[in-house]
Amino acid sequence: MSDTDYYELLGVSRNVNEKELKSAFRKKAMKYHPDRNPDDPSAEAKFKEVSSAYECLSDPQKRAAYDRVGRAAYEQGGMGSAGGGAGGFGGQRPEDVFSDIFADFFGGRQGGGGGRGGATRGSDLRYDYTITLEEAFNGKQADIEIPTTETCEPCEGSGAAPGSSPVTCTTCHGAGRVRAQQGFFTMERTCATCQGRGTIIKTPCKNCGGRGNVHAKRKLDINIPAGIEDGQRIRLQGEGEAGTLGGPKGDLYIFVTIDEHDLFERDGPNLYARAPVPFCKAALGGEIEMPTIGGSRARITIPEGAQTGKRMRLKGKGMPSLRSGQRGDLYVELFVETPRNLSSKQKELLREFSESCSETTNPEHQGFMSRVKSFFDASANAD
Structure with a gap:
């Protein structure tokens, strides 16, 4: 073990408070944890060093002794127990501190099974739906069919055969997680027997195979609001997959894509179009007719001597705003067409x-x- 100062090991000042100390330790422990550094043989030694530093500095009595005489008193056992219960780690049990860190590694304390009882929320579903720009302008009611899962009726989502019930796991005693001591550290893992559910199904339901849900197709009537934009999504709460073992359903997210239009390009509530103008009409002035996304026709007056790039604005002829309902504008950009195929x-x-x-x-x-x-x-x- 190196003689590096404990404060330096954790990257903190000597007047660090408890909250800052714990935060620094968590960062160092996650950085040097052997599971994150399988190709670095020195990572385990560094991990043990920062762990020892935190164990010392997180206890007020040990920290005071360390500040007086340095690391030697701590490493030679002269400080003994800090007194008052757990000792070290700021009054927490060491396994509780490391459980906090391992929760960061493995995605939370509850594991994949969702804790006691095993009921977990169903997965969210995504459904891609394509509409035209006209449908985005007017809004649309549509019927869709989605592949999903539904709660198994015979077992009512429990996964156990009718007339039976899941029983408490004897390995984890219903906790869904087990702890194993490895030297100085206590490791907490998802129970391998029940996969984190906390219960075991001895007699699985024949209809669902013990899953608590079955594959199905569901028809839904959806409402596409007027003014929706490309890439926006619609959330239908509780229309996702069924939860396992009686857990709640997930949500359905409908991602809307709008097809490209032959005439118009969209930017928020505004529409843009390019209109060719004959050379003579651009020189002498005149009128052209322009369709709008709403289906009506608008007449645009071309000023005498109009040049390519001149932009004409048709107020209120754009798309409705999804939030306010107000209409954007239609901008028509002119380009002067040079005559061809002349006699x-x-x-x-x-x-x-x-x-x-x-x-x-x-x-x-x-x-x-x-x-x-x-x-x-x-x-x-x-x-």
């Missing part, structure tokens, strides 16, 4: 139009070309 006459007309254009007709193009000319002139002068 000879159309090309000739465009040439005449192009020759008649001036700097005021295409100001952005003229401004860009001026900047390009300035760039090349500056490069030529630099050479």
